[in-house]
Amino acid sequence: MRGFDCYVDQSGCGLMLPGDHGQWHPAKKPTTFRTTKKSLYDKLWRKCPGCPYHVPIEGSARGFGNRSSMAEDYPQRLAKKLADLMAEEPAEDDGDLIMAVPEVLPPLEDVPMEEEKKPEIGPDEAIILNSRLRSEVGTQAYTTM
Numbered sequence: 227m228r229g230f231d232c233y234v235d236q237s238g239c240g241l242m243l244p245g246d247h248g249q250w251h252p253a254k255k256p257t258t259f260r261t262t263k264k265s266l267y268d269k270l271w272r273k274c275p276g277c278p279y280h281v282p283i284e285g286s287a288r289g290f291g292n293r294s295s296m297a298e299d300y301p302q303r304l305a306k307k308l309a310d311l312m313a314e315e316p317a318e319d320d321g322d323l324i325m326a327v328p329e330v331l332p333p334l335e336d337v338p339m340e341e342e343k344k345p346e347i348g349p350d351e352a353i354i355l356n357s358r359l360r361s362e363v364g365t366q367a368y369t370t371m
């Protein structure tokens with residue numbers, strides 16, 4: 227698929243995880259989204275704002291469990307932005323909306339080596355998209371003559 231690889235540090239979108247002592251810290255979790263939507267690529271791209279510390283995704287935090295499963299869902303801010311951008315100016319030639327691509331980043335100590343994950347639209351985003359569609363289409367779709 228032709229597309230744009232949009233790089234996002236999830237710590238720039240509010241991803242927080244508990245460290246070994248139970249305090250919450252930003253987790254970097256670099257993620258690349260491949261999209262055919264240029265506007266989405268332009269607006270979603272986000273680098274780490276310069277966190278002093280990142281919680282590693284590996285391992286588990288006492289009382290919370292496995293950190294990588296905790297980081298499976300996109301942080302609220304990222305999910306919202308993604309949904310907004312996907313709903314924005316829908317064009318016929320936008321093609322497939324978005325998919326994750328395998329990491330091709332240089333190994334840093336806090337870069338998790340994880341399996342490719344298939345992004346899913348959660349119920350919240352589906353509702354947002356739905357209500358946007360409804361406000362765009364209006365009630366016309368239901369009108370019978």
Ligand SMILES: [Zn+2]
Nearest residue numbers: 237274275277
């Ligand atoms: Zn960061």
